[in-house]
Amino acid sequence: MxxxxxxxxxxxxxxxxxxxxxxxxxxxxxxxxxxxxxxxxxxxxxxxxxxxxxxxxxxxxxxxxxxxxxxxxxxxxxxxxxxxxxxxxxxxxxxxxxxxxxxxxxxxxxxxxxxxxxxxxxxxxxxxxxxxxxxxxxxxxxxxxxxxxxxxxxxxxxxxxxxxxxxxxxxxxxxxxxxxxxxxxxxxxxxxxxxxxxxxxxxxxxxxxxxxxxxxxxxVGKIMPLFLCVGKETHVGEPLKGLNPNALVSEINKILENNPDFSDQFNNVITPPPMCLKQIDLKELYSVQSPLYAVAYYNLLTLSMSEEKLMGNLKDLAFKAFNNVLEDIKCKRERFIKKSGKKFEYIKVQPCVMTYEELLLKVKSKNKNFENYIKEKVELWKKENKDNQTIAINIVKETYEKYDNKKPMIIVSFIPPYYPxxxxxxxxxxxxxxxxxxxxxxxxxxxxxxxxxxxxxxxxxxxxxxxxxxxxNKSISGLSSNIVGYGISYNLPxxxxxxxxxxxxxxxxxxxxxxxxxxxxxxxxxxxxxxxxxxxxxxxxxx
Known part of the structure; x- marks a missing residue:
């Protein structure tokens, strides 16, 4: 033969x-x-x-x-x-x-x-x-x-x-x-x-x-940016008094989805623009209260762009989205006051964007046992057969909940899988x-x-x-710090x-x-x- x-x-x-x-x-x-x-x-x-x-x-x-x-x-x-x-x-x-x-x-x-x-x-x-x-x-x-x-x-x-x-x-x-x-x-x-x-x-x-x-x-490389948006809860009867994180995540998607500015290029090769793979709020049960968290993650392909440069661009995008939403709410609030003739107190929000690395450093400085706490949580989520992406979302959410300066913000990170x-x-x-x-x-x-x-x-x-x-020449420490679950739920060597x-x-x-x-x-x-x-x-x- x-x-x-x-x-x-x-x-x-x-x-x-x-x-x-x-x-x-x-x-x-x-x-x-x-x-x-x-x-x-x-x-x-x-x-x-x-x-x-x-x-x-x-x-x-x-x-x-x-x-x-x-x-x-x-x-x-x-x-x-x-x-x-x-x-x-x-x-x-x-x-x-x-x-x-x-x-x-x-x-x-x-x-x-x-x-x-x-x-x-x-x-x-x-x-x-x-x-x-x-x-x-x-x-x-x-x-x-x-x-x-x-x-x-x-x-x-x-x-x-x-x-x-x-x-x-x-x-x-x-x-x-x-x-x-x-x-x-x-x-x-x-x-x-x-x-x-x-x-x-x-x-x-x-x-x-x-x-x-x-x-x-x-x-081609692949990296998955995650945006976890934290709003300010309010009753459905008073929507203009809070901040719905769905508005933040929707504005991010409006800017990032199919945006050719995020198509990487090397020689004559150009990557397809980013696409949202999941967008959802994290409210588990029905109620007349607005959600507190909403998330979206994206498929983004790379040929030569550094992760540091990409993270900087994503932060800029998140700031832009946050400002757009606040400006839009302001205009709608003024129109509602004019139409109803009623003035009311509402939360004053300033745009806040953090990387996961920045948030984690602040939380660890005040919570010495935080890493062990997260490891125990991850083991529970694994037993529940949650995928790497859901575990990563849960990790970012848990990290924010241990943060002592709680306020509306957008947390930008990378989640598995990562392909250089x-x-x-x-x-x-x-x-x-x-x-x-x-x-x-x-x-x-x-x-x-x-x-x-x-x-x-x-x-x-x-x-x-x-x-x-x-x-x-890659910045391994910077990359690993922003890949959620690195060394805990995602063993990337x-x-x-x-x-x-x-x-x-x-x-x-x-x-x-x-x-x-x-x-x-x-x-x-x-x-x-x-x-x-x-x-x-x-x-x-x-x-």
Whole structure:
């Protein structure tokens, strides 16, 4: 059986596992991959070279799988092949849900669903296979496993080949977040020099007419600003005597939603503008009293903007929103007094905006046991199966409630998940060598397969490449202080990431329609071309 057939067979096995993110079924996939590795002769002889590691503190008890093949010639140079084995759910498959994880049967029956012109064309070509996880991204894991199998047989290279398969990418990247400190531990213990990493995600065409594939030199970052607005309660019969936090949060949304001023830019790449993911007040039961708290959090993508600059811009926006609301209330109050002929006492409010870091410092200075108090609260919220975002909101609310200078304000913070943006540039010898290898591999693809591959600056779909290390010029202390729950409910390994900084790319097969029922994988390119290009990279770096 040749390499392409082996990859196809392994892909079929992996797709058949319903490893939906955020469920215990993810563990089925990690066990399967571990068993595939344990059956290989190399790992039967080298049992310390592979294993499963628990995602610390994970209530689903998920694990990531790792394996190292050492070349015949010793060297510290180590190339990482990595990807995620979790997938999104299959509700959109409708009556085909039962075959969504059977790529052969799904391909046979997918035309029973409404397919667009491009999907129908691909189906009729016979070159594409459909099913959940085919493209996103079990094909990448299958390629990695079979290359590990192949290289473990002859070990005809210099250095080390490290395979890493992680869960949770489709949720909060819990697997790769947990793997970063493990990679650092290996680096320190084994003196590994991580000379590169390939995230095996598929190339995604931007139009049906494209005649080239993509290789991504970086990955877009993601940060989630949270605004917790505190108002002043009042009776519904006297609305102009208080301050409704819903007015504050609504004005923030009016300014920030789809605002291109918050679209980041690098070279010719521009991120989509921010979008609100949730906006709600925190009043639990009905009453005729106005709410005290309202919150909104946003999806905001970054390419080069620093978190410090972003926080400054968000504070300015919050001040603007606060002033707008107060001015609007003032005008409406004056119009009401004129219309009713009645004057009345009302609360005098001044705009107040604080970062979570500023608020936390003030609260901690007066409450020495506050950190332990919050830790106990977080454990309760975890037992109630609250998500990271809800826990973060609760933490900010609890922090404000311990603040002795209570008044209307807007508290600005960042909440999980946080994905640092990352871009591969020739800034040092290691990066330059990896980039040269990529360029030579692109030339090789054209010469041998007549495949045109272009280098794209950023993979825009969010990826685990973000956790292959950060530039050490980032302000880790400032960032960690404003990420709510950092070190308590959200174990983001910022220090480990700052010590790694592995040169990395996103490069895999070709896939379309991620997270849709028409998800599909281009077999000829993925099975016949990409594995040989991986081999070219491996031999170039580990020679």
């Amino acid at each position: 040749n390499l392409s057939d082996k990859i196809y067979e392994t892909l079929d096995e992996l797709v058949s596992l319903p490893s939906v993110s955020g469920t215990k079924d993810e563990s089925i996939a990690s066990e399967k991959i571990y068993n595939m590795l344990s059956s290989m002769t190399y790992f039967k002889k080298n049992k310390n070279n592979f294993g499963m590691e628990a995602v610390e503190g994970d209530n689903l008890e998920r694990k990531f799988v790792w394996a190292v093949v050492n070349g015949k010639q010793k060297s510290n140079d180590t190339l990482i092949l990595t990807g995620h084995f979790d997938v999104v759910g299959v509700e959109e498959f409708g009556h085909l849900k039962s075959v969504a994880f059977d790529m052969k049967e799904c391909t046979k029956r997918i035309s029973e669903l409404n397919l667009d012109e491009d999907a129908l064309k691909d189906l009729k070509s016979g070159k594409w296979i459909f099913g959940r996880g085919t493209a996103d991204m079990k094909c990448g894991i299958a390629i990695d496993i079979e290359l590990i199998r192949k290289f473990s047989k002859d070990q005809n290279f210099k250095g080390n080949l490290l395979f890493l398969a992680v869960p949770g990418e489709e949720s909060n990247s819990e697997g790769m977040v947990a793997a970063a400190p493990f990679l650092l531990k290996l680096q320190d213990k084994m003196k590994y020099n991580y000379c590169g990493a390939i995230i095996s995600e598929c190339s995604i065409p931007q139009s049906a007419s494209e005649e080239f594939k993509r290789l991504y030199m970086g990955s 943006h990352k871009y591969l540039q020739g800034e040092d010898v290691k990066n330059k060598k990896f980039i040269e290898t990529i360029d030579k591999t692109i030339e090789y693809a054209h010469e041998k397969f007549n495949e045109k591959i272009i280098k794209e600056d950023f993979f825009m779909g969010i990826s685990d490449l973000s956790y292959t290390g950060m530039k050490n 910022l220090e480990a990431l700052s010590k790694l900084d592995i040169p990395a790319i996103v490069f895999g097969g070709e896939g379309k329609d991620f997270h849709k029922y028409s998800e599909r994988l281009n077999l000829p390119y993925t099975l016949n071309v990409v594995p040989e290009l991986y081999e070219h990279i491996i031999y170039s770096l580990l020679q």
